[in-house]
Amino acid sequence: MTTGPSHAVGIDLGTSNSALAVAFPGEARSSRPVEITQVLGPGRIGEKRTFASALYLPVTGQFPPDSLRPPWADREPAFVAGDFARETGAQAPDRLVTSAKSWLSYRSVDPTQPILPWGSDLKERKISPLEASRLYLEHLKEACRADAARNGLPATLEDARFVLTVPASFDEVARKLTAQAARDAGLGNDVVLLEEPQAAFYAWLDSVGPAWREQVKPGDLVLVCDVGGGTTDFSLIAVAERSGNLELERISVGRHILLGGDNMDLALAYNLRGRLEEEGKELDEWQFMALVQACRLAKEALFDKRDLAETPISIPSRGSSLFAGTLSTALPRSLLESVIVEGFFAFTRPEVRPQERPSAGLRELGLPYEADAVLSKHLAAFLARSLRNVKASPALTALVSGNGRADRLSADLLRPDAVLFNGGVFRPKRLRDRVLELVASWDKTRPVRELTGSDPDLAVARGAAAYGLTKITGKGPRIRAGASRSYYIGLDPAVPAIPGYQPPVKALCVVPQGMEEGSEQVLEDREFGLWTGTRVTFRFFSSPSRAGDSVGTVIQNAERDLEETSGLEMDVPAIEGLGDSTIVPVKLHARLSELGTLELWMQRKDAPDRWELNFDVRTG
Amino acid sequence: MVRNDTKPLRTAAGIALFLALILSAVTAWALIGSRGAGDAGMRIQTVLAEALALALLLCVLWLFLLVRGLADGRSAAEPKPTAAPAPAIQPAAPPKPIHTASEPGSEALMLLSLLQEKGRFVDFVMDDIAAYTNEQVGAAARVVHQGCREVIIEAFAPLPVAPIENARMTLEPGYDAGEFRLVGRVSASPPFTVKVTHKGWRARHVKLPRSIKADKIPENPIIVPAEVAA
Known part of the structure; x- marks a missing residue:
């Protein structure tokens, strides 16, 4: 009946900024960014290349009636979304929702509860991170429709294959929540999830075209280094040769690092504010925001023009007298070098790890921002963990140590041969070069090169669209990825209770790392007995x-060796003919869908009954 | 929209028909009253014929509008075909116009408010420049430059018309007089050998923000509201 999707839409739902791209079959450079229609101010609407993932909750009557209503909305929404929301909300943080995405992957707070704006005194009208994500996606969907109308495209959203990107660090619960937000936003049930660093890699493949095969060679390890406004995401992709063809395989992903370009601009602004205060000049909150913005521009100008010693900065006062109230200062190159280059991208030894937040004492709930701002250490930690991951699996060990690279296994960390940068932070060549020098310093025997050619702000959206197109046409290179993590269910320790002694919780591997999309696994050698009529x-x-674990591997101390993801729950109804509270034998099945989400269910032995296991994100 | 527009039209047609009928009655009465006066009779007959023709025409128009109005009403009342089995995604809402027709001047006003909001342009121009030093004016200019530049690049993305200033070039016959403004002592006809004194600017695109509502511009419109902090 249906002919399948006609084109692909890539959605980069970012922590701080979102972007959109579309890809149609038969076009040479296949993906095209979509300008996003959004409210730019009261009574004003227009298009921008990106869309701030921010919501502002106006007070009733704060703006003229209907002046914040996007053209597709029937009535004025309770929240205004986009760049204007972020600008307005910066002056009223208790009415501003940001970083909703990071909350989806944070397990101390239930992301389906209305908790945002975080820490706000607003009693009602708060919103859940899930709902905020839905609102962004709904806006992006309508912006897509508006773009098609503006450009006279016959394409409709009904014919689109949506690819939505998620951080590589997202666990299964965060992915499920993202997919749910997409469904709730009306994007349909078959939205494909794609890891952001992979999307950046697809954008590179798309921009280079068939020549990509000349830019990498078998045995290469490519680091995708994605530093966005508020988060950092790493992935490693291995290049291998199988029966004469180059193959790509994503072999390791990083954790969710809450550190990014915004931290860098803030660090500069704090420094300059200190200098102004020494001169007896006080900045109000609004002026400080202007200073942060000015620091970002000054930073880019200094990186761009190597011969400038400093960039002057002017901070206007809030009143209308520009000449009397403007404060002057300058961002000197020495400060830029010491704070950004030597601060965030210091040359650190490969064995140095990021400082952890002291665990003693009470800590306020909230997003776990990094205690250590030195990105170099976070990168080293990721590459060292990647090496551990590879060593745990014979298949990955063979892949990585092949092509005469057995030396890799005896190093401190898994050093890449090439780096693909993504995120606005890496627009200046100085910072890209710095990271290349840093990586080179960890193994001086081999060179490190940069893979160039993609736009750092829009690459993720474009790559997502390009990937969607390969799904439609079945053509084009693909990265073998599968499950980025292995998953385990906890088993109650079967030991007699001993007062004062808490026996370690054992766990059983149910999904191995790298499990392929579209495949199913059964935990064969373990049968569970389920009480019917219970939860x-x-x-x-x-x-x-732990790439080496396979289905059924037992972990003796789950709390020490694994990360707890969430609870799993399942309602088992009473079965007719068996009565209440009977034990039925079941086996655990796991399937990784083509869309990139995990399904877990219990299958009754010798009967068609099956019960889904659902993630329980409630906390406390 | 269409039906809303035709309703007053139908009413007008009905009124015209009514007037035409009265007119024909009056002229017929006048005709009867002046029977025997040859020339005048002829003239009045012509008027009557014209009035009847007009009445007929209006009648037809009115009937047409009436029938169309009924047909519209019927189509609106007709049951919609039942929805197809739940598609993967909700069907598109009828496309709503994205570009709203705007009042003359409203785009200029919007650009001015943008230049003020992002680049303090109105503050800069309206401040008393004579009272301040060049250093103060210079510091303020940076603020204006940073913000207005952002607005202008976003809206127009300017790029030069002629690549290099002070270079010599030749304008061949048929050159675009819109692209090059010829000044100084000009010979009778092209080709002209000229020096580029200003490279000129062209917009890569024109992308102005649009008004959400197509309201009339009020008297003394707001450029930016006064800001009051709570």
């Missing part, structure tokens, strides 16, 4: 660095 709960764990 069953399990503890659920994951690990990004």
Whole structure:
């Protein structure tokens, strides 16, 4: 009946900024960015290349009636979204929702509860991170429609294959929540999830075309280094040769690092504010925001023009007298070098790890921002963990140590041969060069090169669209990826209770790392007995660095060796003819869907009954 | 929209028909009253014929509008075909116009408010420049430059018309007089050998923000509202 999708839409739902791209079959450079229609101010609408993932909750009557209504909305929405929301909300943080995405992957707070704006005194009208994500996606969907109308495209959203990107660090719960937000936003049930660093890699493949095969060679390891406004995401992709063809395989993903370009601009602004205060000049909150913005531009100007010693900065006062109230300062190159280059991208030894936040004492709930701002250490930690992950799996060990690279296994970390940069932070060549020098310093025997050719702001959206197109046409290079983590269910320890002694929780591997999309696994050698007519709960764990585990592997101390993901729960109805509270034998099945989400269910032995296991994100 | 527009039209047609009928009655009465006066009779007959023709025409128009109005009403009342089995994604809402027709001047006003909001342009121009030093004016100019530049690049993405200033070039016959403004002592006809004194600017695109509502511009419109902090 249906002919399948006619084109692909890539959605980069970013922590701070979102972007859109479309790809149609038969076009040479296949993906095209979509300008996003959004409210630019009261009574004003227009298009921008990106869309701030921010929501502002106006007070009733704060703006003229209907002046914040996007053209597709029937009535004025409770929240205004986009760049204007972020600008307005910066002056009223208790009415501003940002970083909703990071909350989806944070397990101390239930992301389906209305908790945002975080820390706000607003009693009602708060919103959940899930709902905020839905609102962004709904806006992006309508912006897509508006773009098609503006450009006279016959394409409709009904014919589109949507690819939505998620951080590589997202665990299964965060992915499920993202997919749910997409469904709730009306994007349909078959939205494909794609890891952001992979999307950046697809954008590179798309921009280079068939020549990509000349830019990498078998045995290469490519680091995708994605530093966005508020988050950092790493992935490693291995290049291998199988029966004469080059193949790509994503072998390791990083954790969710809450550190990015915004931290850099803030660090500069704090420094300059200190200098102004020494001169007896006080900045109000609004002026400080202007200073942060000015620091970002000054930073880019200094990186761009190597011969400038400093960039003057002017901060206007809030009143209308520009000449009397403007404060002057300058961003000197020495400060830029010491704060950004030597601060965030210091030359650190490969064995140095990021400082952890002291665990003693009470800590306020909230997003776990990094305690250590030195990105070099986070990168080293990722590459060292990647090496552990590879060593845990014979298949990955063979892949990585092949092509005469057995030396890799004896190093401190898995050093890449090439780096693909993504995110606005890496627009200046100085910072890209710095990271290349840093990586080179960790193994001086081999060179490191940069893979160039993609736009750092729009690459993820474009890559997502390009990937969607390969799904439609079946043509084009693909990265073998599969599950980025292995997953485990907790088993109650079967030992007699001993007062004062908490026996370690064992866990059983149910999904191995790298499990392919579209495949199914059964935990064959373990049978569970389920009480009918009850709710069953399990503890659920994951690990990004245990590539060697296979289905059925038992972990003796789950709390020590694994990360707890969330609870799993399942309602088992009473079965007719068996009566209440009977034990039925079941086996655990796991399937990784083509769309990139995990399904877990219990299959009754010798009967068609099956019960889904659902993630339980409630906390406390 | 269409039906809303035709309703007053139908009413007008009905009124015209009514007037035409009265007119024909009056002229017929006048005709009867002046029977025997040859020339005048002829003239009045012509008027009557014209009035009847007009009445007929209006009648036809009115009937047409009436029938169309009924047909519209019927189509609106007709049951919609039932929805197809739940598609993967909700069907598109009828496309709503994205570009709203705007009042003359409203785009200029919007650009001015943008230049003020992002680049303090109105503050800069309206401040008393004579009272301040060049250093103060210079510091303020940076603010204006940074913000207005952003607005202008976003809206127009300017690029030069002629690549290099002070270079010599030749304008061949048929050159675009819109692209090059010829000044100084000009010979009778092209080709002209000229020096580029200003490279000129062209817009790569024109992308102005649009008004959400197509309201009339009020008297003394707001450029930017006064800001009051709570």
